[in-house]
Amino acid sequence: MIKTPIYLDNNATTQMDPRVLEAMLPYFTEKFGNAASRNHPYGWVAEEGVDYAREQVAKLIGANEKEIIFTSGATESDNLAIKGVYEMYKDKGNHIITLTTEHKAVLDACKHIEKLGANVTYLDVESDGLVDLKKLEAAMTPETILVAIMYANNEIGVIQPVKQISAIAHKFGALFFTDAVQAVGKIPVNVIEDGIDLLALSGHKMYGPKGVGALYVRRKNPRVKVTSQMDGGGHERGMRSGTLNVPGIVGLGKACELCIDEMETEAKRLSVLRDKLENSLNELEESYVNGNINHRLPHTANISFKYVEGEGLMMAMKDMAVSSGSACTSASLEPSYVLKSLGLSDDLAHSSIRFGLGRFTTEEEVDFAIENTKKAVLHLRELSPLWEMFKEGIDLDSIAWAAH
Amino acid sequence: MAYSDKVIDHYSNPRNVGTLDKSKKSVGTGLVGAPECGDVMRLQIEVDENHVITDAKFKTFGCGSAIASSSLATEWLKGKSIDNALEIDNMDIVEELALPPVKIHCSVLAEDAIKSAINDYRAKNGLPLFELEKSHH
Numbered sequence: 001m002i003k004t005p006i007y008l009d010n011n012a013t014t015q016m017d018p019r020v021l022e023a024m025l026p027y028f029t030e031k032f033g034n035a036a037s038r039n040h041p042y043g044w045v046a047e048e049g050v051d052y053a054r055e056q057v058a059k060l061i062g063a064n065e066k067e068i069i070f071t072s073g074a075t076e077s078d079n080l081a082i083k084g085v086y087e088m089y090k091d092k093g094n095h096i097i098t099l100t101t102e103h104k105a106v107l108d109a110c111k112h113i114e115k116l117g118a119n120v121t122y123l124d125v126e127s128d129g130l131v132d133l134k135k136l137e138a139a140m141t142p143e144t145i146l147v148a149i150m151y152a153n154n155e156i157g158v159i160q161p162v163k164q165i166s167a168i169a170h171k172f173g174a175l176f177f178t179d180a181v182q183a184v185g186k187i188p189v190n191v192i193e194d195g196i197d198l199l200a201l202s203g204h205k206m207y208g209p210k211g212v213g214a215l216y217v218r219r220k221n222p223r224v225k226v227t228s229q230m231d232g233g234g235h236e237r238g239m240r241s242g243t244l245n246v247p248g249i250v251g252l253g254k255a256c257e258l259c260i261d262e263m264e265t266e267a268k269r270l271s272v273l274r275d276k277l278e279n280s281l282n283e284l285e286e287s288y289v290n291g292n293i294n295h296r297l298p299h300t301a302n303i304s305f306k307y308v309e310g311e312g313l314m315m316a317m318k319d320m321a322v323s324s325g326s327a328c329t330s331a332s333l334e335p336s337y338v339l340k341s342l343g344l345s346d347d348l349a350h351s352s353i354r355f356g357l358g359r360f361t362t363e364e365e366v367d368f369a370i371e372n373t374k375k376a377v378l379h380l381r382e383l384s385p386l387w388e389m390f391k392e393g394i395d396l397d398s399i400a401w402a403a404h
Numbered sequence: 405m406a407y408s409d410k411v412i413d414h415y416s417n418p419r420n421v422g423t424l425d426k427s428k429k430s431v432g433t434g435l436v437g438a439p440e441c442g443d444v445m446r447l448q449i450e451v452d453e454n455h456v457i458t459d460a461k462f463k464t465f466g467c468g469s470a471i472a473s474s475s476l477a478t479e480w481l482k483g484k485s486i487d488n489a490l491e492i493d494n495m496d497i498v499e500e501l502a503l504p505p506v507k508i509h510c511s512v513l514a515e516d517a518i519k520s521a522i523n524d525y526r527a528k529n530g531l532p533l534f535e536l537e538k539s540h541h
Binding site for chain 1: 407446463468
């Protein structure tokens, strides 16, 4: 028997691995010290825990432990990277390049610095979700100080060509920041090989705790600095003040260690399950996989089922926890901006479902998901006037719809 | 967001799903909404010589609340005269289905679909059309 609703929303958050919890527990109770207390063993024990975690995080991304700044999560890391680089380097230039498909934490941090005088280019992606390197290069100027492009997209899972992106950024003397929240711990990420200057990661996306993340800030070739966005006691080499979240940090470290050990086998297992899910659902007429299928995270599938609406579909999929690109509320009738950036029509964006598999997903659950999704799509198509019209050969674009 | 039991009931067991022959003079069809907005409703009524609605069918592309609103509308329409049917107000649907504020537009769409179907029937039968209120949602 499987427990429903089955969880297939691992791009939103992941269940914490019990081994992570076990590592964290002593740091809530007997090892409760402040990692900044230098004068007694309570502080030293906490600091040791933090130092070890810093090594584990660094190892996962091929960095040096001195290059890891702990934060409250990826939103803070994104803000610190973008605002911090802008403040630190604005005398050198005020131009920043990012993508329209970035996470809101990146886009809104960019909007913020625009108000402070930054000039931000929001590059469109191609229809497969990837950036066109020629367009990126053409957008670079002598004023460009930062290229901020995500490693892998949260909605469609496409992996950007980060090596080539960093080479272009460096050719123009700009830094390269990547929001790697969806990639770290899932696929190999190496800051040296990939030429990354700053990188954001998050605990809860890789089976660690919520409320903790990190920003990698390169120390050599070049030495990168960011202006602190949180002032205070000068923790984290002055880049992020605030008493360290020791249990969270220890948990993040443990989560990274588990990913180092298990990522490779896990990625293979998940890609087999994901392909099974995707191929089976693709047997349904008029279903479309969104995003480049060759450069993609192993555990993510984003599929549009034409002529059914995503939110209605999710209601029929009530035994599954998934997410939709549709947002049928009066507050926001707009479907996913990421899917729209791929050039998807609004109706296809409204019809999309994201499946995010994870460490605890079983084949039995995937089989259940296939069967139930198919049933839900067929049920809703029975109810759909658009499906009926499509079946009758009526061109939906020929109808004068009353947009409301 | 949690759906009310009534929405879930109409969504899981929708009443009167289907298609009436729109070429018939006795059938009025209303097609409202737009695919790019995420909801399209098609509501059809069959009317007898006394202008009483004898059958109603719907198909809806949209969220659970949109499906439930149109399903409920078809139930309410049957047996009503086309004049009485015009009195169905979207707020009655909101109340019956306990729709939250973000889903009120679904009930508005259902009201629009009713009026549009009745007008289609009136046009086919040489009856004067009534003014459709322009809804904003």
